[in-house]
Amino acid sequence: MTEGNGRVPTDIVKRAIKPSVPSSELMTPGHLACQGCAATLSMRYALKGLGSETVLVIPACCWTVLAGPAPRSAVGVPLLHAPFAAAAATACGVKAGLRARGDQTTQVVAWAGDGGTFDIGLQSLSGAAERNEDIIYVCYDNEAYMNTGIQRSGGTPAHAWTMTTPGSSGSDLPKKDLDAILRAHHIPYMATATVAYPEDMVRKFSKARQIKGFRFIHILSPCPPGWKTEPDQTVRLSRLAVQTGLFMVYEVEQGKMRLSVPVPKRKPVGEYLAGQGRFKNFTPADVEAVQKSVDESWARLADEKA
Amino acid sequence: MKKVLMGNHAAAMGAMLAKVDVVSAYPITPQTQVVEFLAEQKAKGAFAGQYLKVESEHSAMAELLGAATAGARCFTATSSQGLAYMHELLHWVAGARLPVVMVDVNRALAAPWNLWTDQSDSLSQRDTGWMQFYCSTNQEVLDTVIMAYRIAEEVHLPAMVVLDGFTLSHTYEPVDIPDAERVDAFLPRYAPSQILDTKTPLSFGALAQPKEYFRLRRRMAADMKRAEDVIMTVGRDFGESFGRRYGLFDAYRCDDADAILVTSGAVGCTAKAAVDALREKGYAAGNLRLRVFRPFPADALAAFVRPGIPLAVIDRDYSPGGTGIWFEEIKAALYSREVRPPVYGFIAGLGGGDITSELLQEAWLKTLSGRAAEAEASWVEDAR
Known part of the structure; x- marks a missing residue:
């Protein structure tokens, strides 16, 4: 590194900065994501934690497009595109194929959206989790079928607007508690993360990589076109989702849950909901209902701890 | 060595002799004994490949999509509703040009429920890009599974080996089991040139524009046509090695x-x-x-x-x-x-x-x- 290149003050360079997020890059800037896409940032951090001995399996989702059309690829690791319902099974197959070649170390990662995880891919995900297959499964959850143009999925929160839940009250169904379903599979490791806490996200991927068996990582992934937000709000919303208590950031290892980002004093959920076009029809009563459900889940958590 | 085998066991024996690396399967009548036999051989240590149990036929073929892209020789077996449930993956595996071999035990499709032989299940997969071989004896089932790997790996297309439910699957016939070493000589190890490998990171199945897609399909059509000659050559070679010669009919x-x-x-x-x-x-x-x-x-x-x-x-x-x-x-x-x-x-x-x-x-x-x-x-x- 040349000192004093006019951008970095010399004294800082001399102090030999140790970045809190690894400076290695396995993702290239040539992806096809929308501005402010958290799924893109998440992949960048995930690969920093996973390293180059990784194979990605991606079912139909935004990332099918983001990765780039043939023969280009935005990731510096092997990538296998897979059918919508079969991310987990395809990943298990890749692991078996690598084993057959004598490769025991390469990490296979299924990388799916919420539609491919909560809905169409759930059977295959459950099978792989139940058999404790040696793969990491990641769900980047942007809370609707965004790639096809914003339709409701099992990950869509109650009353959110989507193209298939139009009208003033939005979806009348609550978000499926996928994490509870995964916990019931008693897998060795599961975690949640958002791009607002990159060190935490990278650490979770490096940690997951060291563990054998089925690992699940759930990322809340703001989507500006689908959430009707500005691209520069992605990190802020990721943080607010955590600080309001709507999205808990935690790890579960061998059945033991630990909050990774404690929230001693939760902000009102209204701060998170406001400014998101998908919630623009929310009445004060709707906001209150969300607040009530968040308060209840934290009370349950406190009870469990006690 | 001659043994009296039912068709399902002859099929499984063919897969074992082909030294398949990965089997991923789901049970269905009348195919079940194919996968049971392989599970049993695995438990006894007689089968060195991996035997993977899955939660559906869709996942069975998806696992083989993954395993074959990673460079493994792959096998599965199914029937009827199971084959229909796999349909999406059949197109996928053929389009990906993976030489997976599958045994289909013919059985009618519901409704109404019916367990018996009928070719509607396999014939309705006509346009998926899989080669299809129809067998008339248990001997031919075993031989065809072995030949199917050589043909499939040469033309880079998957192959379905079809036998009649119950009429062959559950009927015992004398079957000559070829010597394993001679099968190894006839069927060399699968060595694909492009696989999932972190040393050479490639992307498989990424979006192809209409022009590329058209050309890829045209190449597939040419290889399917070429397969006719390959089937003849492999059938003749098989005859020279094992004394039973096979052709197109x-x-x-x-x-x-x-x-x-x-x-x-x-x-x-x-x-x-x-x-x-x-x-x-x-x-x-x-x-x-x-x-x-x-x-x-x-x-x-x-x-x-x-x-x-x-x-x-x-x-x-x-x-x-x-x-x-x-x-x-x-x-x-x-x-x-x-x-x-x-x-x-x-x-x-x-x-x-x-x-x-x-x-x-x-x-x-x-x-x-x-x-x-x-x-x-x-x-x-x-x-x-």
Whole structure:
């Protein structure tokens, strides 16, 4: 590194900065994501934690497009595109194929959206989790079928607007508690993360990589076109989702849950909901209902701890 | 070494001799014993490959998509509803040009529930890009599984080895089990050039623009056509190594025949008995048993038929709104040719009904006398 290149003050360079997020890059800037896409940032951090001995399996989702059309690829690791319902099974197959070649170390990662995880891919995900297959499964959850143009999925929160839940009250169904379903599979490791806490996200991927068996990582992934937000709000919303208590950031290892980002004093959920076009029809009563459900889940958590 | 084996075990034995790396499977009647046998051999330490249990046929084939892309030789078996459930993956694996081999044990599709043999399950996968081989004996099942790997790996297309539910799958026959070392010499290890490898990071299955997609499909069509020659070469090599030679079809007493039965699968064996019975009655009957449905051996068939010698095509399948599937394929294959004998179709034995020697003789006699309908297949049932 040349000192004093006019951008970095010399004294800082001399102090030999140790970045809190690894400076290695396995993702290239040539992806096809929308501005402010958290799924893109998440992949960048995930690969920093996973390293180059990784194979990605991606079912139909935004990332099918983001990765780039043939023969280009935005990731510096092997990538296998897979059918919508079969991310987990395809990943298990890749692991078996690598084993057959004598490769025991390469990490296979299924990388799916919420539609491919909560809905169409759930059977295959459950099978792989139940058999404790040696793969990491990641769900980047942007809370609707965004790639096809914003339709409701099992990950869509109650009353959110989507193209298939139009009208003033939005979806009348609550978000499926996928994490509870995964916990019931008693897998060795599961975690949640958002791009607002990159060190935490990278650490979770490096940690997951060291563990054998089925690992699940759930990322809340703001989507500006689908959430009707500005691209520069992605990190802020990721943080607010955590600080309001709507999205808990935690790890579960061998059945033991630990909050990774404690929230001693939760902000009102209204701060998170406001400014998101998908919630623009929310009445004060709707906001209150969300607040009530968040308060209840934290009370349950406190009870469990006690 | 000769052993008495049921068709399902002959199929599994073929996969073991082919030294498959990965088996991923889900049970369904009447295929179940194929995967049970492999699980048992695995438990006994006689099978060195990986045996993966999954939660559905869709996942079984998805696992093979992953494993084959990582460079493994892959096997599975299914039947009927299971094959239908796999349908999406069949297109995927063929488009990805992966030489997966699968055994399908023919069984009718619901509704209503039916467990017995019927070719509608495999024939309805016609346009997925899989080669399809129809077997008439348990020996042929074992041999064809081994040959299928060599053919598939040469033309980079998956192959389906088909046998009749119960009629072959659960019937014991003497089977000569080839020597493992000689199978190794006949079938070298699978060594694909492009695989999932972190040292050379490649992307597989990424979005292709219309021009690229068109060219890829055209290349697939050319390789499917090329497969006809490869099947012949591999069948001849197999004959040299093991004493049993296979081709695109198996002609029985056809040289001087006045009319020819056209059959597939185990019905092909019954048809030989029907031909013998007709010959004893003084009729010049013959049987042409087709072994390969995809690629459809149109050129070979056109070269085989003779002017004015009618064909009696037996279909244990039916395309609603169309007619017998083999019947349609054969007519389409001959339409543009100079020699175009009359072709008659007979739909028989759907849902596992017996296709007896008597029924086949009746079809042959109707064909000889020109009493069968020409445009549409006749529905025929065994009277007993």
